[in-house]
């Protein structure tokens with residue numbers, strides 16, 4: 001199976017500080033790949049390289065098996081890569097439809113095509129089985145944290161995306177809302193997307209992930225199937241970059 005997204009040998013430095021060292025990473029359609037690692041391990045930097053915010057210094061970036069150059073967020077979006085950041089980038093004073101189409105509004109001549117935007121927003125939410133939102137004309141300021149996360153995710157999948165990267169989507173949520181968002185994350189993958197989930201929460205990771213990629217001090221300690229590892233092995237990978245029981249050495253443990 002060809003990964004939708006594949007990175008090989010990625011290096012990234014900021015001035016004299018090398019943050020990513022020879023990183024390999026893959027994400028497959030129909031799967032949730034959790035990207036884990038301690039604070040400062042390089043998760044955000046890796047995701048920003050994928051999203052075209054930071055240029056990579058060296059390494060290969062492949063999309064659907066073909067080498068590509070992603071030099072801007074626009075390049076990433078054109079490939080079908082969407083990133084949902086923790087701040088969600090939603091506008092409180094706009095409603096759900098306006099937020100979902102912000103900056104990419106549909107027009108009919110000179111006027112906004114409200115009907116078609118409403119219809120597509122509704123269709124997208126329905127395809128994700130989102131039932132928690134009462135009206136798509138509700139202001140985002142009136143939504144709960146979980147509902148906002150849902151809108152941000154729906155916005156990301158509106159554009160026929162192939163890869164959706166979610167940065168700690170449950171970090172600010174309570175138990176019930178976390179469960180709803182995790183269900184949505186699973187559904188995205190079940191709908192055929194390659195989902196990358198950045199998370200510090202092992203319960204979330206094991207609840208939804210098919211694969212787990214663990215970064216340690218800017219190196220990919222291991223990329224393994226979730227079914228092949230235990231909770232404590234993943235914690236060991238995060239905290240020490242290796243897991244004796246897995247027989248993986250730091251930086252050399254990419255398994256498929």
Ligand SMILES: Nc1ncnc2c1ncn2[C@@H]1O[C@H](COP(=O)(O)OP(=O)(O)OP(=O)(O)O)[C@@H](O)[C@H]1O
Nearest residue numbers: 014015017019037038039040041042043044045046
């Ligand atoms: N623009 C930058 N300039 C210099 N150093 C940076 C820059 N961005 C990140 N770093 C450094 O790179 C390292 C990795 O940071 P990064 O934010 O990617 O980690 P992370 O795994 O996302 O951490 P967290 O879980 O805390 O968000 C850190 O040591 C950080 O200080």
